[in-house]
Every structure is written in C-alpha cells, then in structure tokens.
C-alpha cells in the first residue's frame with residue numbers, strides 16, 4: 001500500500017551553516033515541502049541582513065528541490081514595532097530562548113519580566129507574528145519543562161492575541177497546558193514520540209539520543225503520543241533535528257541534539273500505521289501547522305512512502321542520524337513537486 005503525504009512540514013528545524021548546512025539541507029528538502037528554520041547560529045540571526053542572507057545560503061544548498069525555508073529571528077526584548085514592521089514579510093516566527101538553556105542560546109532572555117517583554121510582544125501580537133519558545137527553566141533537568149508551564153501561562157494571559165508555540169514539548173504538564181489557553185500551541189519531535197530517558201541513559205549512554213529538552217518518563221511519552229496520534233489540532237510536527245559533528249556528540253561534554261531529518265517521515269509513518277491512526281498523520285505533519293501559522297504558504301509537494309525496508313546510513317557526512325545502521329519499515333519511493 002502506498003501512503004501519500006501532502007505538503008509535509010517540519011515546524012522546528014536546525015540547518016546550521018557552512019559545510020554542515022550543505023550536508024543537511026538537502027536531507028530536509030528531499031522529504032519536506034518547508035520548514036521553520038531556527039536562528040541559533042553563531043552569532044544568532046537578529047537582523048534583516050542576517051536573515052535574508054541565511055535564507056539565500058539555505059536556498060543555494062537545496063538544489064532544485066521544492067522547499068520553503070520559513071525564517072525566524074532570535075528573540076530580543078529590544079525589537080521595536082518599527083523594526084518588526086520592516087521585517088515582518090521576511091519572517092514566519094520569532095524564537096525565544098531562555099539565556100544559556102541550550103546550544104547557542106547565550107544571548108537569550110533571563111528573568112521573564114512581563115514589563116521588559118511587553119513592547120516587543122505587544123508589537124508581535126498586533127503584527128500577528130507568532131512567538132516560538134524553548135520552554136525550560138534552569139532548575140533540575142527533569143523538572144525544567146514542567147516548571148516553565150507557569151511562564152507559558154503568564155505569557156498566554158498577558159498577551160492573549162499572541163500565538164505562542166511551546167516548542168518540542170516533552171511532558172504531560174505541557175500537553176495539559178495546551179487545552180487551558182486558546183493561544184497556546186505546540187510542536188512535538190519524532191524522538192520524543194519514540195524514546196524515554198531510559199533509551200538515553202538507562203543502559204550504556206547513547207549520545208546520539210541526548211538533546212534538550214531531555215526525553216522524559218513513559219507517561220510523558222504516552223501523553224505526547226496521545227495528542228500526536230489523535231491529530232490534536234493544536235499540535236504540529238517539528239523535528240528539532242539538530243545535527244552536530246560526530247566528534248562533538250561522541251565526546252566528553254556531548255553536544256545536545258538528535259539528527260532525524262532523513263528518517264522522520266519514514267518513522268512517523270510506521271508509528272501512525274502501528275497505532276492504526278494513519279488518517280491523522282496528514283494533520284500532524286501539515287494541516288494543523290497550516291491552520292496555526294496563518295502566515296505561511298506551502299508549495300505543492302507530495303511524498304509517497306511504501307512498506308519497503310530502508311537501512312539508515314551510519315552517517316551523513318560527519319553527522320550520525322537517529323537509528324543509524326538500523327532497518328526501518330518504510331521507504332520514500334516517490335516525490336512529486
């Protein structure tokens with residue numbers, strides 16, 4: 001049986017820059033019609049010039065593939081309404097990182113004082129620019145996301161017209177928050193649907209599964225699966241595929257990030273098939289995102305998958321993908337653009 005996914009979208013993606021960009025961009029542009037591109041370069045993307053030239057470098061890395069990079073800026077509370085008006089048509093969302101919480105986030109926000117954020121967030125509400133958030137405090141690692149829920153609530157209440165995306169949620173607390181506020185939405189990764197902390201650190205340490213936020217408990221994964229497999233209208237697929245060189249992962253001081261772009265649609269198809277919810281896959285990987293992000297237009301592109309074994313390469317360039325060397329049940333057999 002052939003399975004067709006129309007306009008698949010990855011609503012949270014790290015493409016990096018330079019040689020790494022050239023290696024990983026074609027792997028996303030093969031499977032997806034578009035993706036939200038994270039701004040945590042060194043230095044982060046904070047100006048119109050940086051955003052436009054990064055988009056050009058992405059476009060020149062994907063050859064002839066049909067693929068729209070939806071650009072983001074790295075949130076600064078100093079962005080004025082005039083600045084945002086001038087850049088609005090070039091970007092899809094603004095990504096807020098708490099300072100120092102993950103890879104290249106040192107220039108992020110500390111303290112979450114509403115009054116310090118108000119001017120920028122009011123302007124974003126008015127201009128209908130969504131705010132994407134990496135929601136972790138700097139508390140105990142397993143509690144960081146649950147602790148951040150009160151900050152999501154504070155932002156959702158103070159800025160009721162702002163579209164707030166809780167990025168890469170990993171806990172049942174975040175799932176529960178979704179339905180309490182009209183303006184809260186979420187992305188869910190592939191790896192957080194597949195693994196728990198046991199897979200990362202329960203046996204021999206698995207650096208290629210180490211990421212922020214760290215995978216949590218079985219009941220958290222259950223809560224994520226419930227809403228994803230149900231095609232819950234407030235959740236979207238966002239891979240958070242985050243490539244690092246093999247030597248930065250397999251080292252003392254392992255970098256955080258799981259690389260999933262080349263396997264994402266294949267594994268999602270298998271997961272939805274096994275749970276008899278294939279009819280919801282289209283919502284999870286495209287339709288919901290198009291409704292939540294009203295400011296994107298998605299190129300026509302469809303991906304066909306068939307139940308033919310696909311052995312995942314051990315590496316792509318210097319990056320090791322999730323499930324390296326393992327055989328997956330589904331293969332991409334056709335790409336129509």
Ligand code: NCD
Nearest residue numbers: 014102103211212242256257
């Ligand atoms: C991401 C990265 O490497 O850029 N790492 C990760 O573990 N997910 C950053 C992020 O999204 O937190």
Ligand code: ZN
Nearest residue numbers: 012038240242
């Ligand atoms: Zn990320």
